[in-house]
Structure formats: C-alpha cells, structure tokens
Amino acid sequence: MMIKIKKGLDIKLVGEAEKIISKLKPNSYAIKPTDFIGVFPKMLVKQGDTVKAGSPLFFDKYRDNIQFTSPISGKVTELRRGAKRVLLEIKIEPDEQIVYEDFGKANPADQTREYIIEKLLKSGIWPFIRQRPYSVIANPENDPKAIFISAFDSNPLAPDYDLMVHGKGKVFQTGIDALTKLTSGKIHLNVNGKDTPSDVFTNSKNVQINEFTGPHPAGNIGTQIAHIDPINKGDIVWYLYPQDVITIGNLFFEGKFDTTRLIAFTGSEVIKPTYFKTQLGACIDSMAENNVSDVKKRFISGNVLTGDKVERDGFVGSYHSQVTVIPEGDTHEFFGWLIPNPKKHSFYRSALSWLTPNKKFKLNTNLNGGGRAFVMTGQFEKVFPMNIFPMQLIKSIMIEDIDAMENLGIYEVDEADFALCEYISTSKINIQEIVRNGLNLMRKEMS
Amino acid sequence: MKVIRKILDDIKPNVQKGGKFEIFHSAFDAVETLFFVPDKVTIKGSHIRDGIDMKRTMIVVFIALIPALLFGMWNVGFQHFKSLGETVTLWPAFWYGFWKVLPIVIVTYVVGLGIEIIFAQKRGHDVNEGFFVSGILIPLVLPPDIPLWMVAVATAFAVIIGKEVFGGTGMNILNPALTARAFLFFAYPSFMSGDKVWISDKADAFSGATPLGDALVGNFDKLPNPMDMITGIIPGSIGETSIIAISIGALILLFTGVASWRILFSTIAGALIMGLLFNLWGYNDYMNLPAHYHLIMGGFAFGAVFMATDPVTASQTNKGKYIYGFLIGLLAVLIRVFNPAYPEGMMLAILLMNVFAPLIDYYVVASNINKRLKRVKA
Numbered sequence: 117m118m119i120k121i122k123k124g125l126d127i128k129l130v131g132e133a134e135k136i137i138s139k140l141k142p143n144s145y146a147i148k149p150t151d152f153i154g155v156f157p158k159m160l161v162k163q164g165d166t167v168k169a170g171s172p173l174f175f176d177k178y179r180d181n182i183q184f185t186s187p188i189s190g191k192v193t194e195l196r197r198g199a200k201r202v203l204l205e206i207k208i209e210p211d212e213q214i215v216y217e218d219f220g221k222a223n224p225a226d227q228t229r230e231y232i233i234e235k236l237l238k239s240g241i242w243p244f245i246r247q248r249p250y251s252v253i254a255n256p257e258n259d260p261k262a263i264f265i266s267a268f269d270s271n272p273l274a275p276d277y278d279l280m281v282h283g284k285g286k287v288f289q290t291g292i293d294a295l296t297k298l299t300s301g302k303i304h305l306n307v308n309g310k311d312t313p314s315d316v317f318t319n320s321k322n323v324q325i326n327e328f329t330g331p332h333p334a335g336n337i338g339t340q341i342a343h344i345d346p347i348n349k350g351d352i353v354w355y356l357y358p359q360d361v362i363t364i365g366n367l368f369f370e371g372k373f374d375t376t377r378l379i380a381f382t383g384s385e386v387i388k389p390t391y392f393k394t395q396l397g398a399c400i401d402s403m404a405e406n407n408v409s410d411v412k413k414r415f416i417s418g419n420v421l422t423g424d425k426v427e428r429d430g431f432v433g434s435y436h437s438q439v440t441v442i443p444e445g446d447t448h449e450f451f452g453w454l455i456p457n458p459k460k461h462s463f464y465r466s467a468l469s470w471l472t473p474n475k476k477f478k479l480n481t482n483l484n485g486g487g488r489a490f491v492m493t494g495q496f497e498k499v500f501p502m503n504i505f506p507m508q509l510i511k512s513i514m515i516e517d518i519d520a521m522e523n524l525g526i527y528e529v530d531e532a533d534f535a536l537c538e539y540i541s542t543s544k545i546n547i548q549e550i551v552r553n554g555l556n557l558m559r560k561e562m563s
Numbered sequence: 564m565k566v567i568r569k570i571l572d573d574i575k576p577n578v579q580k581g582g583k584f585e586i587f588h589s590a591f592d593a594v595e596t597l598f599f600v601p602d603k604v605t606i607k608g609s610h611i612r613d614g615i616d617m618k619r620t621m622i623v624v625f626i627a628l629i630p631a632l633l634f635g636m637w638n639v640g641f642q643h644f645k646s647l648g649e650t651v652t653l654w655p656a657f658w659y660g661f662w663k664v665l666p667i668v669i670v671t672y673v674v675g676l677g678i679e680i681i682f683a684q685k686r687g688h689d690v691n692e693g694f695f696v697s698g699i700l701i702p703l704v705l706p707p708d709i710p711l712w713m714v715a716v717a718t719a720f721a722v723i724i725g726k727e728v729f730g731g732t733g734m735n736i737l738n739p740a741l742t743a744r745a746f747l748f749f750a751y752p753s754f755m756s757g758d759k760v761w762i763s764d765k766a767d768a769f770s771g772a773t774p775l776g777d778a779l780v781g782n783f784d785k786l787p788n789p790m791d792m793i794t795g796i797i798p799g800s801i802g803e804t805s806i807i808a809i810s811i812g813a814l815i816l817l818f819t820g821v822a823s824w825r826i827l828f829s830t831i832a833g834a835l836i837m838g839l840l841f842n843l844w845g846y847n848d849y850m851n852l853p854a855h856y857h858l859i860m861g862g863f864a865f866g867a868v869f870m871a872t873d874p875v876t877a878s879q880t881n882k883g884k885y886i887y888g889f890l891i892g893l894l895a896v897l898i899r900v901f902n903p904a905y906p907e908g909m910m911l912a913i914l915l916m917n918v919f920a921p922l923i924d925y926y927v928v929a930s931n932i933n934k935r936l937k938r939v940k941a
Contacts, residue, residue, distance in 0.1 A: 127611070272611075346938065348935075348938055348939040349939055350939075414604075414610060416610055420609065420610045420611045421609045421610070421611075422609070423610065425610070440610075442610065442611065444604060445602075445604050446603075447602050448568060448599035448600065448601065448602050449599060449600040450564045450567075450568075450598065450599055451598065451599070451600075452600030453600050453616055453618040453619045453622070454618070454619070454622060457614065460614030461611075461613070461614060462613050462614040462615050463613050463615070464613070464615050464819065464820060465819045465820055466615060466619055466620065466623050466819040466820075466821065467614045467615065467619075469614070479611040480611070481604040481605050481610050481611065482600070482602070482603070482605075483601070483603045483604060483605055483612050484600060484612050484613065484614050484615070484616055485600065485601075485612075485615070485616020485617060485618065485619075486596060486601060486603070486616065486617070486689045487689070488616075488617045488691060488692075488732070488733065489691070489730075489731065489732060489734060490733050491617060491620075491693070491732060491733045491874055491875055492620060492821075492874050493874045493877070493879040494823055494825075494874070494879070494881055494884070497881060503931070503934070504931075505880065505928055505931055507879060508879075508880075508924075508928055523932040523935065523936075524928070524931070524932065525935060531608075535608070535609050538608050538609045538612075539609045539612060539613055540613045540615070541612075541613070542613075542615050542616060542617055542620050543617060543733075544612065544616065546606075546607045546608045547608065548607070548608035548609065549607045549608055
C-alpha cells in the first residue's frame with residue numbers, strides 16, 4: 117500500500133548525524149521509571165546490588181507482571197529520587213564485560229503465544245511494546261487488532277533506521293516472527309516511500325509493507341495508524357520501534373536481553389554529529405566529551421519536538437534512539453517580533469524562512485513570544501494529517517469534557533501527533549502537555 | 564538598544580510583584596515585550612518553537628491596514644476641499660485629513676489600551692495584542708467628523724462589553740471594532756448616517772451622500788461611476804472607500820495566510836450570488852443594480868477583508884468558514900436591498916454571523932463525529 121501524506125512540515129536543522137558508527141562504553145547507565153507513563157515502580161534491587169543484563173530492577177505496582185530489567189551487568193550505584201520522592205533514575209555502573217541472564221534460545225515460530233509473552237515479560241522487553249489508545253505499555257492480556265512498526269523517523273534530525281538494522285535481517289525477522297504470535301491481525305511495517313529502505317525491511321516476511329511519503333509526521337505511528345487502520349472506540353493497536361524488534365529477535369536467537377543499539381548524537385551544538393553503538397540507558401556525558409560547543413546548551417533525550425530535557429550527565433530515555441543538543445535561547449531579542457530575521461524558522465509566510473525551503477536552521481529554545489489565548493484558527497489543520505479537528509479536540513481536553521474528547525477522536529492520538537501543532541502555535545500553547553493530560557484522564561475514566 | 568535594555572532592567576524590579584509600583588506591572592510588561600522578545604525558553608513539550616507570535620501576526624494586519632488608512636486621510640481632505648469647490652494638490656488634502664483622523668486614532672488607542680492594561684493587571688495576564696488591530700479598525704469605520712468623546716465611549720463599550728466580559732482577546736463573540744461602530748450607529752444615529760456626516764466640514768450646498776445613501780432613496784442616476792468607487796474618491800467612512808487600498812491589504816493578508824481565503828472568497832461569492840438573484844427577480848431598481856456594484860459600494864470590501872476574517876469571531880472550521888462567509892455576503896446584500904432603515908448591510912451581516920459562527924461549527928464538528936461513529940458500526 118502506498119500512502120501519500122500531504123499535510124505536515126519538515127523542520128530542517130543543522131547537525132544531522134553522519135553515518136559513522138563508533139562504540140561507546142559509558143561509565144554509567146540508568147533506567148528512568150518516568151519514561152514509562154502510568155507506571156508506579158516497586159523496587160526489586162537496592163543500592164549496592166549487583167545485576168546482570170536482564171536482571172529485574174523493578175516492577176509496576178498496578179500491573180505486577182510487567183517488570184523492567186537491567187540493560188547491563190554491574191552494580192546499582194544510586195536510586196536517584198526527585199520531588200515527592202519520585203524515583204527518577206536507577207543508576208548502574210557497568211562491568212568490564214557484560215554478563216547476561218540466560219533466558220534460553222528458541223524459535224518463536226514453533227512456540228505458543230503464552231510462551232512468547234512469558235519470555236518477553238520475564239526478560240523485560242515487554243515495556244517496549246506499547247499500545248494505542250493512551251500510548252502506554254501494552255497489556256499482555258489483550259489481543260491487538262494490529263501491530264504497527266514505523267521503519268523510519270521523520271522528526272527533525274531523525275536517526276536513520278536503515279542504518280540501525282543494517283545487516284541484522286535474520287534477527288529482525290526472528291523478532292517479527294515472535295510478534296506475529298501476539299496478534300490475530302496484521303503486522304504493518306511502514307517504510308519510507310521516498311528513500312530506498314533497507315532490504316532488512318523490504319525482505320521481511322509475515323508483514324504487510326506500507327510505503328509512506330510526504331513531510332513529517334509521515335513517520336509518526338499515529339499518522340500511519342490513522343491512514344491504514346484507524347482506531348475506533350474499544351480497539352487496541354500495539355506498536356514498537358525497529359531496534360526493539362531486534363532486541364526481541366536477540367532474545368530468541370541468543371537467549372539474552374541484548375539492548376545493543378545505535379544512538380544518533382545530533383544538533384547544532386554537537387561538533388561532530390555521528391552514531392554511537394551502545395546499550396539502552398547510556399550516559400550522555402561520554403558522548404559529549406570534547407564533542408560539544410561552549411555556548412549555553414540544552415541536552416535533549418530524543419528529538420527537538422518530543423524529546424525530554426536532560427542534564428549533560430543524564431541518560432538516554434528508553435524510547436529514544438537520539439540525543440539532540442541545541443543552544444538555549446534565554447536572551448532578550450531587540451524588536452525580535454518585528455524585524456524579519458533570516459535565522460529564524462517559521463511555518464508562516466510572515467517571516468522569511470519560506471524563501472529558503474532547503475536551508476538548515478540553527479534554532480534555540482526561545483519561546484519566541486508570550487503565551488496567549490487561542491486566536492488564530494485553521495493553522496493546526498495544515499500540519500495535522502488525520503481526519504480529526506485538532507483545535508476542537510484540544511479545547512475539549514482543556515475543559516475535561518470526556519464525551520467530547522471521545523467523540524473527537526482522542527483514542528487515535530497521542531502527544532507526539534500534536535508536536536507540530538505546538539511548534540507552529542501562534543499562541544505558544546503547550547499542546548503536548550494538554551493532550552497527555554487528556555489521555556491520562558481518559559485512561560483513568562475508562563478503567 | 565543596550566540603553567533601552569538598561570533602562571528596562573533598572574525599572575523592572577520596581578514593577579514586579581512586591582515592588583513599589585506593582586500596579587504598573589502589566590503596562591511595563593507590554594512596553595518591555597514591545598521592545599524585546601522575552602528571554603522565556605520552552606519548558607514543556609517541543610523544545611523549539613516557530614518564529615511567529617501574536618505580535619507578529621497582528622502587525623501584519625496593521626501593515627495591511629496602512630494603505631486604507633493613508634488613503635482615507637487623503638480622501639477626508641480631498642472630499643472636504645471638493646465640497647467647498649476648491650481643488651488642492653496631494654499634500655494639503657492629506658494633511659487636512661491627517662489632522663482630522665489622527666486624534667480619533669489616538670483617542671481609540673489611549674482608551675482601548677488603557678482598559679486592556681487594567682484588565683490584564685487585574686487578571687494577571689499579559690496585555691494581548693488584539694487591540695493593536697482593533698485600535699486602528701475602529702477609526703477607519705467611523706465618519707471623519709465624529710466627536711472624540713463618542714469615539715472614547717464607543718471604544719470603551721466595545722472593549723468592556725464586547726470583549727473583556729467574555730474573558731478578553733480570543734474569547735469574544737462579536738468583532739470589537741464592529742461592536743464600537745454598531746454602538747454609535749444605534750446610540751447616535753444622527754452622527755453615523757444620513758448625507759451630512761461623511762464629508763468633513765462640508766459646505767451645506769454640496770450633496771454628501773454615499774453611494775449607499777443614494778441607492779437607498781432611489782437616486783441611482785446619482786451613483787458615482789464605478790471607477791471612482793474603486794479608487795475611493797467618494798464620501799464614506801474614513802477607511803472604507805478605496806477598493807484599491809483595501810485590495811492591497813487583502814493581498815498582504817492572503818499572502819501571509821493571516822486572513823482566511825475561504826472566508827474572503829465565500830463572502831464575495833455570497834454577495835455576487837445574492838446580487839445576481841435580485842437581478843433575475845428585478846422587482847425594483849435596487850434589485851436591478853448590477854451585482855458587482857455591491858462589492859464596491861459602502862463598507863462591503865472593508866468588512867469582508869478586515870472584519871469577516873477576524874479569526875476569533877469567525878467560524879473556526881474550514882468548512883464552516885465557507886458557510887460563514889457566504890452567509891455574510893448574502894445577508895449584507897439582502898439587508899441593503901430590503902431594509903429601508905439601514906443603508907449599510909455589511910456591519911449587521913457580520914455581527915449576525917459572528918453570533919451564528921459557533922452554531923455553524925457545531926454542525927461541522929458533528930458531521931466529523933458522526934463519521935467516526937459510523938466507522939465503529941461498519
């Protein structure tokens with residue numbers, strides 16, 4: 117199936133990662149329970165314990181079969197807590213050589229659904245399989261109507277998924293074989309229709325390959341689901357990233373929880389943006405060493421639209437395969453709202469950037485204005501390629517009208533789908549936060 | 564620029580919460596953000612943000628209004644001297660109009676912004692930019708000789724009753740500038756209609772009727788020729804007469820995407836279709852007036868470009884915008900032709916559709932909801 121996305125916006129930034137891979141051995145790793153929405157961590161380890169790669173660290177108080185395991189072998193050095201004693205990071209100091217828990221090899225094609233689920237839960241891979249609605253960790257008791265894998269990322273400075281899976285066809289296929297047992301429906305593998313996708317993707321079996329072209333958010337799972345098999349009330353769809361399919365493949369192929377993955381180190385403040393081969397939860401500090409500029413910067417785990425702000429000695433989030441470093445924008449700009457500035461990027465033609473559609477911009481974190489009420493209309497629709505009224509849905513969430521939220525399609529979206537609306541918002545409204553609040557409220561209402 | 568920054572930084576501690584002059588916080592904030600984009604950075608959500616903000620959007624509308632404003636100033640002078648039977652060159656006419664119009668603009672801004680700042684201070688938000696535009700729209704839809712105290716009263720009414728009681732910019736139901744005009748129109752009709760008010764200090768013998776005024780009383784033979792109506796050398800509200808000046812503004816608004824082309828297109832379509840239907844009916848002379856005359860007479864063009872397209876009071880859905888605009892055009896012509904009391908239908912048509920815009924949206928959104936429900940059943 118070939119699908120052309122027309123509405124959207126590609127934000128071209130300076131600092132795309134060059135396709136060079138170097139190995140990274142940071143001296144610290146961490147799992148951040150806050151990455152997992154709605155999870156309340158119950159600890160299974162304490163400071164000073166030694167763990168193997170695949171040893172359980174904590175489980176979810178509300179769904180105790182979902183456990184989270186260590187990506188690395190070593191010693192638990194710190195359980196860092198924040199305000200109200202929220203557990204922020206479980207830090208692990210790695211051994212010289214990774215020692216793995218043995219989960220036993222198996223050919224997923226010969227196994228039952230129960231066996232596969234059991235194995236995914238025990239190894240700690242399960243949290244990488246998420247569901248819509250709500251974009252939370254999938255419930256193993258559900259039978260999803262389909263599983264979606266986006267084989268490309270269209271976000272600003274997006275990492276190259278082809279590079280990530282390069283040469284891993286067999287492991288990827290093993291992962292797919294395991295996933296086919298989890299759903300009675302189809303597995304949709306959505307590839308980039310413009311660039312030639314890796315043959316790891318195109319040669320995959322037991323999947324339906326769909327080609328997507330067009331601007332961001334063409335690579336977003338929400339856009340893809342909406343165009344292939346939209347979510348109705350009561351439907352459940354699962355989704356995961358290609359690198360996590362490989363982690364599943366490794367589990368069955370070698371019997372271990374091997375989260376080895378590529379992390380793209382990107383952004384205008386990175387001196388030499390490249391890829392690092394490391395494990396889940398790597399410390400960012402080791403990537404930044406002698407490799408970032410001297411200006412005041414912001415480190416982001418993930419991309420500039422949906423990522424999380426982290427410190428320089430922070431860690432890559434569990435659902436991220438990219439770190440972005442951009443300048444902070446905490447300066448006053450003289451008549452900045454009036455004078456057309458060729459350095460600024462805008463979706464609108466009241467600035468100059470439409471004249472240079474291929475220029476790569478170096479953008480900072482300035483809000484470029486003050487928060488206002490909704491005034492302009494018809495703008496979000498231009499970057500929101502779903503059959504949903506974005507502004508009406510946002511407003512229904514703001515007034516917490518459950519019926520309206522349901523009617524206007526909240527089950528089909530998550531905050532990432534609204535990232536571009538937030539970017540172009542003239543009124544500088546924090547839309548992603550609103551949408552997340554709406555999803556959380558809805559999930560609470562429905563349970 | 565460094566000097567300004569230093570002055571602002573020196574004043575800032577005094578006007579912040581707990582400072583000696585805390586009551587000037589909103590006023591200071593408005594001035595500071597006028598000179599400098601604040602140093603606020605993103606805290607939640609997307610880390611980078613578009614270069615646009617409300618100030619930039621509103622300044623585009625302001626710029627789009629400048630041709631109509633400048634032409635209006637000149638035309639006020641031109642009409643004045645013409646009624647006296649004098650012919651003058653460009654600049655004397657312009658300066659005459661400039662000194663007529665400038666006080667109206669100043670009064671509007673002082674009263675309007677003053678009220679906005681008080682409300683912002685009380686409510687604890689930033690001063691919104693909406694009045695930036697309303698403050699220039701209000702003078703442009705008034706006759707040149709309007710007493711300044713009336714301007715002040717109307718502006719206060721529009722800002723308080725038209726906007727702030729609903730929650731301020733973005734929450735209002737009626738277009739504030741038209742609310743001001745409607746207020747004056749009904750409260751002081753002798754200053755807002757008839758054939759005496761449209762030319763500044765008119766010589767008594769000279770007829771000062773607008774094309775709409777002539778049409779209302781059946782003087783179709785007295786209508787100015789279409790070229791004069793397009794260039795705008797006719798009596799009327801300060802900014803409404805020149806189709807050329809308004810069209811320049813329209814192009815700016817459409818090019819930057821600040822105004823909705825859907826609304827503008829469908830408003831014109833609605834007026835033309837209604838005009839053509841009347842031509843077919845042909846019951847009286849007004850019905851036989853060529854349909855395109857409606858587009859160039861009176862405040863139609865100004866209202867369609869600058870008032871109907873106000874995003875806050877218009878329909879917010881794309882489909883709704885077609886319906887909203889179409890009905891404005893249709894009703895404006897309908898009111899002109901059928902209503903003996905009001906020569907101008909545009910103001911009332913827009914205000915009426917402002918009220919109905921949420922209803923239009925309601926049905927457009929309902930159709931999306933129904934589609935979603937049908938998908939579940941299928």
